[in-house]
Amino acid sequence: MARADEEPDFDDITAAAARLAGHAARTPLISNPILDELTGARVLLKCESLQRTGSFKFRGAYNAVSQLDPSERARGIVAVSSGNHAQGVAEAARLFGAPATIVMPADAPAIKRQRTERSGARIVAYDRAKDDRDAIAAQIMAESGAVLVHPFNDRNVIAGQGTIGLEIAEELRDRGIDPDAVFIPCGGGGLSAGVGLALRTIYPAIAVNLAEPEGFDDYRRSLESGRIVANQATSGSVMDALLSVAPGPIGYAINRRNAAAAVTVSDAESLRAVAFAFRELKLLVEPGGAAGLAAVLSQETGLRGRTVLVVLSGGNVDEATLQKALDSG
């Protein structure tokens, strides 16, 4: 079997799609006339907010857990996550009958914690500023023999996220559409690596754009400098789902070949996109999940006349955060 620390290829993504069939939702690709009018583009939104567990993370988690031996699964699954990967892993583990332990920051949104617990996972909370989450996970693994599913630096996880790109391409083919660009929310880079790999294989000329939070532009700086660099801050953005420390090496190698640019999104732009999704699209999207939409909404020029894909990557927004977005104008 291929090792988890190797790069996935296109065949890994098609294999993941076969495994996910009937378990992950085939999420809709929708458009909206107001959005097209505002941007001057033909925008197609891939609604991973409507995915099982409310985010794309279920895809990669399910694909990774499915690749473990039954004896490995029986010892349990461990994940370190601010919330969406936690839910994805917890639900994937539940479907395979495997125990799951999630190491989660104490300040993770309550909704994400509750959903993780609902899937039967045990939660171990840590302090983002003080504790070493990796050490906590390592200890759990040492004690139980459980296997870690990394949120992004894992071949099978990236291949699972890549199935989003396959589904988009299948739908575009049926509708006779060729895309010019795609905007993908980016934390550790697993989603963008998988989707970018799938889409660039099928559409070699597509411009793959990563959307990351202001103050957490490790991907932009890494792509520009040609080597992986980390963020200084570990918290302080409304886009809680995108606050990884640095690009994962596997995804970075892929994104370095495929990404056209990394675009930075401010908290205000993200919240405006959440409010736009609420008012105009009738969709709940969380701030991190709206980063790609925010990038498209703030690019007033450059997209006119283009066919632009946007991944809405998650919908697990707290009521308080939603209110903040709606109050922001």
Place this chain on the structure above:
Amino acid sequence: MARADEEPDFDDITAAAARLAGHAARTPLISNPILDELTGARVLLKCESLQRTGSFKFRGAYNAVSQLDPSERARGIVAVSSGNHAQGVAEAARLFGAPATIVMPADAPAIKRQRTERSGARIVAYDRAKDDRDAIAAQIMAESGAVLVHPFNDRNVIAGQGTIGLEIAEELRDRGIDPDAVFIPCGGGGLSAGVGLALRTIYPAIAVNLAEPEGFDDYRRSLESGRIVANQATSGSVMDALLSVAPGPIGYAINRRNAAAAVTVSDAESLRAVAFAFRELKLLVEPGGAAGLAAVLSQETGLRGRTVLVVLSGGNVDEATLQKALDSG
């Protein structure tokens, strides 16, 4: 040309689908594992909340306006509506370059009024308790020569709503699924007549269920008594989109042949369904639009093992109403 006060047939629905192509959204048909687990059924949700203008009403309005002569359209379109039909007619009129005047109750949700104005329509407000809205509309028509587009008692409007049933059937065919039942929000009965006609033509054995508000069960009583009877109340339900006075004769004739039952939904059940859609589906659905989902969620038995369609008919929910739903538990 066929008269607007005649019954549509299946061919009228397929003709409407051709006219709507490229103008109305092909809305997604989604499922959710939590919903399936709660109901024991395989539930497929047709998301008309994601339709242009935020509700299914655009379909019927566009089809009706498209059937007018250019000279008729130039004199203008009039509609009487609590909000969703207003937005549908205003947007359809805008797309055809026709002036629109909407006669709207003064207590209509603010969001619906704003969206109607955004499409360029003129609004004439009336008092639900005191004013005769039909007289107001008649006066506008007499003065301007404008044409009325009725919210439900119109052949072309019903045929337009029926395109929802066609889209569902096309998707089910691609996926190899046969439905057992459908739940459709019901006010004047135009949506249920159109969708019911389309689905019963394709699936003669499907059980068509109308979901209407408690205290506004004119359809149930009309179906049971074999003649059209009206509601006593004119306001007082949270499901503002479903408060028509009595079944429209055209839709009633169709529903009488096709409907298995009319199910009554309480305000509490409707709000619970709105909260469920928000928390679990990540979709904004308005109380009236959630009536079918509410019926399915409250039917704890009877659907187990069945394949059940639900039309989520609109997403234009005010923030205050959404908060009320979320606070209700």
